[in-house]
Amino acid sequence: MNVNENLEQQKAAASRGDIAAKTTLGKRMIAERASRKSFEEGQMFLKQALEAGSGEAAEFFAVLHAVGINGQQDWTQALDYLTQAALLGWKPAAQQIAIFADKMDEDGTWNVRQADVAALRKQIDINALLRLPERQILCEAPRIRKVEDFLSHRFCDWMIARARPTLARARTYDETVADGKESESRTNSSVSFSLLELDLVLLLIQTRISMIVGLPIFVMENSSVLHYHAGQQFHEHYDYLDPSKPAHAEDIRRFGQRLITFLIYLNEDFEGAETSFPKIDQKFRCKKGGALLFANVDVEDQPDPNTLHAGLPPTRGEKWLFSQWIRSGPSPENS
Numbered sequence: 343m344n345v346n347e348n349l350e351q352q353k354a355a356a357s358r359g360d361i362a363a364k365t366t367l368g369k370r371m372i373a374e375r376a377s378r379k380s381f382e383e384g385q386m387f388l389k390q391a392l393e394a395g396s397g398e399a400a401e402f403f404a405v406l407h408a409v410g411i412n413g414q415q416d417w418t419q420a421l422d423y424l425t426q427a428a429l430l431g432w433k434p435a436a437q438q439i440a441i442f443a444d445k446m447d448e449d450g451t452w453n454v455r456q457a458d459v460a461a462l463r464k465q466i467d468i469n470a471l472l473r474l475p476e477r478q479i480l481c482e483a484p485r486i487r488k489v490e491d492f493l494s495h496r497f498c499d500w501m502i503a504r505a506r507p508t509l510a511r512a513r514t515y516d517e518t519v520a521d522g523k524e525s526e527s528r529t530n531s532s533v534s535f536s537l538l539e540l541d542l543v544l545l546l547i548q549t550r551i552s553m554i555v556g557l558p559i560f561v562m563e564n565s566s567v568l569h570y571h572a573g574q575q576f577h578e579h580y581d582y583l584d585p586s587k588p589a590h591a592e593d594i595r596r597f598g599q600r601l602i603t604f605l606i607y608l609n610e611d612f613e614g615a616e617t618s619f620p621k622i623d624q625k626f627r628c629k630k631g632g633a634l635l636f637a638n639v640d641v642e643d644q645p646d647p648n649t650l651h652a653g654l655p656p657t658r659g660e661k662w663l664f665s666q667w668i669r670s671g672p673s674p675e676n677s
């Protein structure tokens with residue numbers, strides 16, 4: 343079935359009052375942002391779905407408020423919609439409420455009783471969740487920084503749990519293919535999260551990153567989680583786009599340079615697997631929740647060849663990493 347046929351079927355189902363179809367269609371039309379009209383139509387479908395009791399629709403409204411789709415991020419509204427989603431029985435929303443409120447169940451999960459949701463919402467202190475630790479300077483040329491305890495362990499565990507079911511062979515940048523290509527230079531797996539796959543935990547992580555680097559979230563590419571089994575690796579490469587290559591130059595013109603690479607170590611029970619910088623003969627790794635970030639450009643905003651780096655293979659255990667590439671202009675996903 344082609345995409346348009348599918349769209350027509352969804353529209354037909356939505357017009358018959360199918361709540362699931364209204365939710366899917368609303369999310370899809372908003373995410374595609376094909377035109378102002380279809381965006382508004384998408385919002386209308388989503389509102390109708392919410393009024394009919396769709397927790398998934400409520401969660402998507404939460405995401406839109408945390409993204410700042412109407413101009414400004416609004417965490418209070420976002421958390422209120424998330425609470426509504428949880429009260430409508432949408433399990434991922436209830437689990438996120440538990441994570442934000444730091445309330446793990448006795449069995450080590452984030453499954454909360456619906457009766458506890460409203461009380462947990464009251465315990466969430468968004469200002470505390472957005473407070474940032476100090477960053478340490480690891481190197482000045484290239485500019486490499488480390489932030490210990492950047493992310494609480496429960497957020498790391500959530501991201502691993504979200505990534506695990508959909509891991510696929512990681513791809514490398516290739517200007518001729520939209521999603522890049524498989525290559526022997528990158529043997530690990532990864533998952534990337536588009537607008538339709540965002541949740542408030544991921545948006546909280548992006549917001550913390552945006553605060554620490556001083557750039558808005560709309561310059562961020564889709565966030566990814568990377569996974570390495572023992573022996574898998576991401577060979578030496580640059581993250582910046584090379585302005586001397588015409589396709590890269592066009593990419594820079596449209597969306598800006600990849601200024602910063604921001605990596606969060608989501609676990610620590612492995613050996614080896616450092617992020618290595620061969621040109622400066624250094625390698626670094628973080629404890630669980632620690633972040634390693636580096637500017638891919640020098641102080642004059644020119645690509646910095648000293649940022650050549652690699653994800654070394656684990657010699658024991660598996661490595662999980664959150665990876666965020668940050669542009670100098672609205673990223674391809676946000677343009």
Ligand SMILES: O=C(O)CCC(=O)C(=O)O
Nearest residue numbers: 576581616617652653665
């Ligand atoms: O796995 C690592 O430590 C490095 C990841 C990396 O090179 C990248 O995301 O560009």
